[in-house]
Amino acid sequence: MPQTKKSFLHITACLAIVATASSGAFGAVVANNEFNLGPEGGTGLYTPTFPSGGSSITDLLNGKLPSNNVGNFQQEGSTGVAALTNGSVQTAYGNGGAESPHAAYATAGAGQSVTYTLGGVYNLSSIVIYGGWNDGGRDAQHYNILTSTDAGLNYTLLTTYDNSPGQTTATPVPVSQRTAFTENALPNLAVNVTNIKVEFLSVENGYTGYTEIDVFGNQLFAPGDANRNGVVDINDFFVISNNFSKVPSSPGLDGDIVVDNLVDVLDFRLWKNSVPAEVAALAANFGVPEPSSLALAGAGLALLAARRRRG
Ligand SMILES: [Ca+2]
Ligand SMILES: [Ca+2]
Ligand SMILES: [Ca+2]
Ligand SMILES: [Ca+2]
Known part of the structure; x- marks a missing residue:
């Protein structure tokens, strides 16, 4: 229900502000989770819709492959890491068995990670992570998001998210999750970022499906501007x-x-x-x-x- 969701989000934001006031920080990362249940009995791919919508093809990672990834992202016929940045947030129908078609997904759980090199220095405005499964058994999200400002030499924890066990559905309908991370007070979610890493953590049934990682932000200097004087020559x-x-x-x-x-x-x-x-x-x-x-x-x-x- 929209009313319930609204008040929940309001409470989440308030808690985040209280939590950081004592730490001396001026802002807090706010997580906004939405989910979508597909209709019963379909086949193939299904496109979920979310109240916040948004395009997944215009972000900084779109079309990029990770500069590093650890673990098995291809369980049960899943596509793997390429699915995370192909611009599609589609989810898949399946019979729930181990051989179900899971082309929409990269599977991930504890010990797995993906790292992306942005190819420049960016101030980030938001990060959105999509996932799901053909039923409610592997739709949960649990991970750390880290950023680097020194080309990946060091990483700092931006936020941890956990909505385990996600949705529990009575019938095998596709479940899709969309979690958006923004900053409640500061102009940017993170500044001077060169690399981003997602460390996946323990989830229901060992691993769950992820469909897209979107990172949005502005480049601080133009590509090619080695001396950063605003002109590329x-x-x-x-x-x-x-x-x-x-x-x-x-x-x-x-x-x-x-x-x-x-x-x-x-x-x-x-x-x-x-x-x-x-x-x-x-x-x-x-x-x-x-x-x-x-x-x-x-x-x-x-x-x-x-x-x-x-x-
Ligand atoms: Ca994308
Ligand atoms: Ca995708
Ligand atoms: Ca270089
Ligand atoms: Ca220049």
Whole structure:
């Protein structure tokens, strides 16, 4: 019932504020859970709807695969980790047996995890995690969400969520869950984030189904802007070239524009894909971006730039 749900959410938010007031923090992560029960007796895939709706194809992770994952995400014919970021929140009908079609899911339980590299530095506004199963037996969600601001060297716990055992239904209807995490007072859920990790925890029947992890936020600097001056140009190439093959002084700095704590060909390619074709073509003249040729390219481009300035 909408009225009941509303008042429950209100209480949840209030509790969160009280809980953090004594810790000295000014904000709190608020979890908003909604669920959907499918009609009985269907086959194939079923698209659940949730009051909060929202698109799952516009988020930062969409189409990405994890940079690391631990555990078996393919129980009972499930697709695995690719299902978590394919933009679909569909759930599946099945007979409840071990061979039911579970193409919509990645299965996860205690000891499993997925890690994503955002490929830049972001302030996060919200995270939404969807899941479910063809019945009420594996629809629960239980996990830690962690974020890193240093290219995955260290992670900090953002929040823990547990709605075990989820929904219990009398008949085998698809059960879908949507849990959204937002910040109740601060402008962002998390700031300066380079990586995100979900550590799955113990759930009913050992593992449950997850269908999508959506992460929303804003990039703090443009892709390719190595010196972070708001413009992507040849000067950013020089920063990468000058620090090529080096560990940056801090992740994301010194040309490490693909924030992975190393200045390498990935950074060069991102820069190349971020500049106008004319500038990219100029760099391409200098051949393969191996460390030595990159240095040469840097020297060559510096010469060209100097000539142009004189010309
Ligand atoms: Ca998505
Ligand atoms: Ca999906
Ligand atoms: Ca720049
Ligand atoms: Ca890099």
